[in-house]
Amino acid sequence: MLNCLIRVTGIPMTKITLPPLLAGALLAGCAATHTPGAPDFSSFVVLGEQGAATARVIGALASCPQISIDGLPRAMATRARAATIAAQRPVAEPRDAKPAAFPVLTCEAALPAGTRSAAVLGRALPVPASRLRRIVVIGDTGCRMVRRDNQFQACNDPAAFPFAAIAAAAAAWEPELVVHVGDYHYREQACPAGNAGCAGSPWGYGWDTWRDDFFGPARALLGAAPWVMARGNHESCKRAGQGYWRFLDPRPLLPRRDCNAPADDALGDYSDAYAVPLGGDAQLIVFDTANTHWRGFDRRDVRMRKYGATYRQVEALTHGAAHNIGVNHHPILSLANFGTAAAPRLSGGDQGLIDAFGAVSPGLLPPKMSAILSGHIHQWEQISFSSGHPSQFVSGISGSAQGGAPLPSPLPPDASPAPGARTENVSSWVNGFGYMTMERDGADSWDVRVWDRDGKLRNTCSLKGKKSLCEQAKIE
Template identity: 35%
Template sequence: MQRAAAAILMALGLAGPARATPLAAWVQMTGAGAEVRAVAEGEACPVLTVDGKARPMSLRAARDDAFPNLMCEAALPRGARTASVEGRALPVPKAQPQRLVILGDSGCRLKGKVIQNCNDPVAGWPFAKVAALAAAQKPDLVIHVGDYYYRETPCPEGLAGCAGSPYGDRWPSWKAELFDPAASLLGAAPWVFGRGNHEDCVRGGKGWFRLLDADPKARSCPAHSDTFLVDIGGVTLAVLDSADPDDTKPIAAEAEAFVNDLKPLAATKQPAWLVTHRPLWEVFRTGPLLTDTGGNVNERQAAKAQGLGRTELVVAGHLHTFYSLDFGAGRPGQLVVGTGGDVLDSAKAAAPVLAKIQVDGAPATVFDMDRFGYFVFDRVGGGAADDWKGVFRDLTDAVIATCALHAGRMTCVAA
């Protein structure tokens, strides 16, 4: 009898080789629904418990020299009420999340002569504070628009601000960049992960595909992440990989690839938000002046060629600033939140600016400011699809800007 029971447990993956408490565990949204991911040191994947019942996790990626641990995954059934991994409680998704947190560009920059003080969580690299403040807002869903990994080169000798920091696309770096500082926010709500250009295959691609890519099978570089759709009740998030397209040089093959990435938008039957790292419309600030850089030309060309379907909002990062674009009724609005912790575009542009300029041939109202922080987006009314109100909060947790989205118009003003 005992042998039979042991055989059943082995078959389920619930007994056998030693399992360890996971080094990290979280819930993320994919095109197939919610999925639990876990990084584990043991000889076997940990056990997922859903509504009191044990479920095996499958191996996503084996250990290697750069990642000396197991990467495990398991689908989270729709409607799950509770979930935990080896006793660690996890957040479960809501069919219609009411409060979202949006942030991005959060890693600590170590590259050549551009060095952040990664060891200073206040004045040097504030991502841990941003994440903790965001977690305290009790979001139902977190959207990260990409750029988690910035520690590409060693900390220069003699610099106490980054002494001892890991670097390179390997587990210690990803742990320091994301899983340690964002532990409270990973435990607060499921996440939607976007791929940034710092997760391309020249930099952090291996860690991206192993840890965060939404596909159920870990890909190997060179590779591209597929577009996936997440229904959040009245709104569809369309998450596109824009890690690779050139910012300034028109390249026909890149524009064509982005056209293909946009095609799933045509299938959405409700308003959509395009979540992608590089903004379609890139605006840069010099002092009080705002200008259209003309950047991300391949994305712009693809959007004109394919169309954006029922897209009402583009959610992006890439530029280390916060800005909104309102085109009126002609185009979807755009929200850029690249203020999670990496070096800001300007240390002299913290004051909000509101201006009307031409962007990609159309008049737009732009709100912009450079300061660290995060964005909280609340649904207006229980079921409204296209009515949301938001606030940008800085490192003091003060509300610096108030925003509204209605029928594709994204407007922000100073608080």
């Protein structure tokens, strides 16, 4: 079991301190999922269009293994072969350009609707429930390594980079679905010499970084439930888009949609919205905003047209169910404080999406949208509106370095995240690591809770229709 923990987290056991419940859950998951003699690999189930479930396996495999579905063996197909992709797009400086090495095979197999059990290489896979009531929401999970402002998170310290503990705590809650609101990958530049906090960490856009930033620490949660995987700006083609398409996106990997060639980024940086049914006439609507920009768009920018089309896709999908919850990375209706607690400087939602969506509809989001789940801002937040806008939840607190100042409480009377959005109820948590859960208790009613890295409850909220309210306006 000790070896399993080292494989899962990449951190020596002597440096990990977990509450007994979480440590037990992680150890039990290791014992249940690893087969002696089997190659080390990552496995998970991702949900895509209309809830179609796909099993994925990633590892240094000679060929794709068979998968057992309801006790019957089936072949898995190759999604992406091992490859090394030439350096193309440094983040900031030429010295950051290095090939993206993927010495692993990515395999996949569709799970038919109604599948009761599935397993691969001796490891059980989670299968979708017909009615999804218990949802974990995480986001911004990677360990930040970038020279700008010397932002090198201590990836070797589980207190400074607690994603493994958060994933174990969330898995112990026994979710039926995990929603990741984007930004899986953060280790973009080499750790400076002499920095013990991140010494030895991989960096760049290849498999070693994806392994240590996401697949290793997420393993307990990957095995707990199927996932919905939104795409963040860190997975745009100029950044970790190659790995996103190889590993995470639920749809087929198509030539020129893989971010491998900059000339094809106009295809690889965008994808169609899709719906994931939850049962009971409710659904999630997932839409890709990886290439938006917080400063906004000139009206001639091609992204005005691209994201205008996204709005229309989302609106059309909302007619497929009575109750709709949006899932994307960039919050449209959030507030952040870029000043101080004493002298707040409030900033609203993503201006690029406000420009593009607002050009289609002044309401910014379709009328049948009840709520929207996002990340990007490294804080937790809930906002409800008196103006008919859907509630906004932000859950960007699951691993990446935190920052920013608390929102003022109460907010200034004129505080608004976007034109026409009149703020009614606000709750926030800044500089705390954790995750959010949603448990359905009615047709359009959810119990929303916020938990810290140790699985301790920090706030309780309700969401009914478009309205939300939390017990605490600010988590201290």
